[in-house]
Amino acid sequence: MIVAKRLINHVGLENNLTVMAIKAVLVILCILVMSRRFVAERWLDVALARSWR
Secondary structure (H helix, E strand, O other): OHHHHHHHHHHOOOOHHHHHHHHHHHHHHHHHHHHHHHHHHHHHHHHHHHHHO
């Protein structure tokens, strides 16, 4: 996130819409990654629980 802000400042994108769009994409990507990890961990827990029984 900090790197993205530095890149935006370095490039000098003064357009608020562009900055908001980039931030929105970053947030969506973060949510997708976190949800995928959560689902994967839950699936692994269930699979391990079934295999141990």
